[in-house]
Amino acid sequence: MSDGLPLKITNAGRAALAAAIATATAVTIAQVGLTAAAFFPAPTIVALPAEFGRLAAVSGVAIGDDVVHMTAQDSTDAEYTVRGFGLYLSDGTLFAVYGQDDPIFEKADVSTLLIAVDVKFAAGEAAHIEFGDTSFIYPPATETMRGVAEIATQAETDAGADDERIVTPKKLAQRLVAVVGGVIGDLWGRHVNTAGLATGGGDLSVDRTITVPRASGAEAISGLLDDRAVTPAALRAVLLDREIVGGGLAMGGGDLLADRIITVNRASAADAIAGVNEDVALTPRALWSFPGADGATDYFQIPGTSWWIMFVDGAISANTTIVVTLPTTFPHYCRLAVVNAGRTDYASQDNDAFASSWNASSVTVFNPSDAAQNFWIMAVGR
Known part of the structure; x- marks a missing residue:
């Protein structure tokens, strides 16, 4: 199995794919040609150099809008070495090629050859590529695609950095034991302490209760205790116990549960001149309401007389x-x-x-x- 091989799409293959995109159809990859010869995969190639055979068991699926996962297999008893291969369309066009100097893989007579590669395309092109045989597909597993995945080692599980391998229950359990055990040990070594009005607490080996005692209405009114909290009910008792009332010329008032108004009634001009009422207050205007007090005439009444x-x-x-x-x-x-x-x-x-x-x-x-x-x-x- 080989991953991430940089296939080169040929000029003929690119033209076929462009025509399929233009007509909203798809090209079909039907065969994989094999060669033992080392060659440079140029886009001008129209035939695979020194091709010795083709595999018709080719399957594939788009695993993104720009990636196609392809799988080819050979379960015959043939023996050979492969240094390059090419993808052929159903009309015989050489679509893409790959080649290198060293053997890509070698097949023995008792083995089965399995080629699995991911081919990268431009965005949106993967939807226009089909495969002639869909009887077997081995795509890599993703969050949205069922497929083949490698099992993570315990070290990879503990590291928590790999997002491609899967974790087994056993390895996850071992990781959780290490993490939770450390956390629990740290928790038992920690304490919840209290200060001020709060009492209680302790280490975290058991449930703990933190208590803040409430002040009663009488305690809130007395204002003597310093180890209790005043609740809205206790505060209401204080407001009910206290009043603001008027005296002398001031009238009104009441308890502190609502806004109160203290009123001092103003003396009228007649009150000021008569000099009889004792429940009103003189204002500058009333004081100067005596006849002649404004200086407009040559006479005036002495205020209050x-x-x-x-x-x-x-x-x-x-x-x-x-x-x-x-x-x-x-x-x-x-x-x-x-x-x-x-x-x-x-x-x-x-x-x-x-x-x-x-x-x-x-x-x-x-x-x-x-x-x-x-x-x-x-x-x-x-």
């Missing part, structure tokens, strides 16, 4: 009394009105204007001076 302050300016002629109307009327009365801090203890030419009387809506101003004056009034009332 019922007192008002008003301002008026004007001019008065010499030795004259005038009544000045306030920007607005006090709700109840005017308590005091001051005009430029007027004084009456100097000579007439030095006397300032002053408020001689007032009421909720006006102030009477007297100018004792012999000259006209500008004045400013500040009035306070309720």
Whole structure:
């Protein structure tokens, strides 16, 4: 048996194969010619040199899209030496040849000649090659092809590198004993240790249990133990035990199982002016909601009180009394009105204007001076 012999396809064989591919047919390899002569396998050869016989028992099969496995045999009592051979098509065309100087094989009269070779083609060509005799085929076994395979030695089995030989149960068992035995020995020498909250463990000669104790709800609430794990149930107990509630002006709250809202109600403008409610908080806007607080007028209410302050300016002629109307009327009365801090203890030419009387809506101003004056009034009332 010979493997991997580099057969040379002849020009005639290549032309026949090309025609078969073009017509979607196949060429048929029908015979193997034998020669004892050494020759150079050139593609121009049309006949096998010094051919002494042909074998018609030729079988083959495509074992891939570019490889054909071929088998030929001679079970006669003939004796001969073979240095070359050729593949003939059914129409007599010499398809491919192989030759070398040393004998490829020698046949004795009591032996059977078996030629088995793999022929490499271009991709897709193997499907266009057939064989005249399919009564026996000895292809190499693959994952998708039944065939002949060599049994791996124990060394090859142990190495695990050969992907062509097959492994027997005995050799596999010996390999597994060596591997598993080593693994088990390593496992028994190893330990599973624990730390932190985990307890238990030991070597791997037996089953081991690793335990993490759970904290109860009461233990989680107390927050004292440091050797237990808090579970969702224990955490829920903590959330139920704790509350966030409002006090004073803050209202709302509850336990921590849900989002809570603490609310502080805002005082309205009316609340701010009335000064009565004790359950609302003043905001800057409410604080400046008192009449006149925005500075747009000449009067305003003092926040948190019922007192008002008003301002008026004007001019008065010499030795004259005038009544000045306030920007607005006090709700109840005017308590005091001051005009430029007027004084009456100097000579007439030095006397300032002053408020001689007032009421909720006006102030009477007297100018004792012999000259006209500008004045400013500040009035306070309720």
